[in-house]
Amino acid sequence: MINQFVPKRAIFEQQALEYPLGQELYERFKEMNIPIQFTGSHNRVTGIPGKNHQEAFGEAKRTLVVGIRKSKDFSGCKPSAHYQLPLTTSCPSMCEYCYLATTLGKKPYLRVYVNIDDILKQADRYIQERAPEITWFEGAATSDPIPTEYLTGLLYKTIEFFGAQSLGRFRFVTKHDKVDSLLTAVHNGHTRFRFSVNAANIIEKYEHATPSMAERVIAAGKVARAGYPLGFIIAPIFYYDNWEQDYHSLLGALDDQLPQAARDDLTFELISHRFTKRAKSNILDLFPATTLPLEEGERKYKYGQFGYGKYIYGxxxxxxxxxYMKTEVDKFFPRAKVEYFV
Ligand code: SF4
Structure with a gap:
């Protein structure tokens, strides 16, 4: 079991204190004796300690920046949703293959945005613009939003906002299991709650400071019983001796936990392991002793947009x-939808 995330230091944008959530977090961190500093902008945070890149990365992952989201425009999020919903950025865990290591680059510190009412107002505008079409928002494009949820309640508020929308829908994904506070949110089936899972030994080896496979599966069972539409991303899927057995056990564990009622509206996204040259160099920089399979010679090169080719399995x-994966999903969950395998 991993501990609840408690920041080692909190850094506030002065303006964040003008919002009730900003004030609340400030008072709470003071009570918790968490050192507090201030910054002019959540995009320009300096002074996070660390003698080398690895140490600085670890310290950043324990630093929480409380800011406001200034830009009114949301980024696109194709093909999974129409827009990213900016609630939080980064995550305290240390998965060796985390996609954020590449996208966040030198800014891996955690951020939460306290002007949630403005953010949801903007979401409402986007929904009106696309009416009568349904508009989807993704809440985990640049973060895992669960570890800071117990401090902010941002997901809870967002889930209830979408619960009241006839044309807006929300989805997010997590590798975490602290979901209890969300079980009572009035979601009206408008939020798809997804878990990113993997074979137990893969999680143990590569997903540092995350809940185990068994803990995530139990959390998924709770979410299913709370009536949320549910989804699983199984990623990255690795090919090694006896991989079939390990992924079979994962699906069997899900089968044990999920009530029948949750299986009519259940999605699976299946992603095989792949890496770019840039991701490989980041991984080797942060985890020099990694045992991840990163030999280009053993892979097929797939050309990508803007020259970012990937090394995928042959x-x-x-x-x-x-x-194998499609057949297994079908065997355990015949009514589920496999969205894709890549
Ligand atoms: S839990 Fe997700 S966001 Fe957090 S480090 Fe792991 S892959 Fe990255």
């Missing part, structure tokens, strides 16, 4: 993984 392994 055709034979890919086909084997695709067939």
């Amino acid at each position: 055709d034979q392994e890919m086909n084997q993984m695709k067939n």
Whole structure:
């Protein structure tokens, strides 16, 4: 079991104190004896200690910046949603293959945005613009939003906002299991709650400071019983000796926990392991002793947009993984939808 995330230091934008949530966090951190500093902008935070890159990264992951989201425009989030909903950024965990290590680059510290009412107002404007079409928002494009939820309640408020929308829908994904506070939110089936899961030994080896497979599966069971539409991202899927057995156990564990009622509206997204040159160099920089399979020679190169090609498994392994995973999902959850395998 991992402990609740408690920041080692909090850094506030002065303006964040003008919002009730900013004030509340300030008072709470003072009571918790968490050192507090101020910054001019959540985008320009300096002074996080660390003698080398690895140490600085670890310290940043324990630093929480409380700011306001100034830009009114939301980024797009194709193909999974129409827009990213900016609530939080980064996450305290240390998964070796975290996509944020590449996208957040030198700013891996956590951020929460306290002007939630402005953010939801903007979401409402986007929903009106696209009416009568449904508009989807993704809440985990640049973060895992669960670890800071117990401090901010941002997800709870967002879930209830979308619960009251006839044309707005929300989705997010987490590798975490502290979901209890969200079980009573009035969601009206408008939020798809997704868990990112993997074979137990993969989580243990590579997803540092995250809940185990069993803990995530139990959390998913609770969320299912709270009536949320549920989804699973199984990623990254690895090909190694006995991989079939490990992924079979994962699906079996889900089968044990999920009530029948949750299985009619259940989605799976299946993603095989891949890496870019840039991701590999980041991983080797932060985790020099990594045992991740990162040999370009053992992979097939897939050209990507803007020159960012990826190293994916070869055709034979890919086909084997695709067939096995789809068949297994179908066996355990015949009414579920496999959104894609890549
Ligand atoms: S839990 Fe998700 S966001 Fe956090 S480090 Fe792991 S992959 Fe990255």
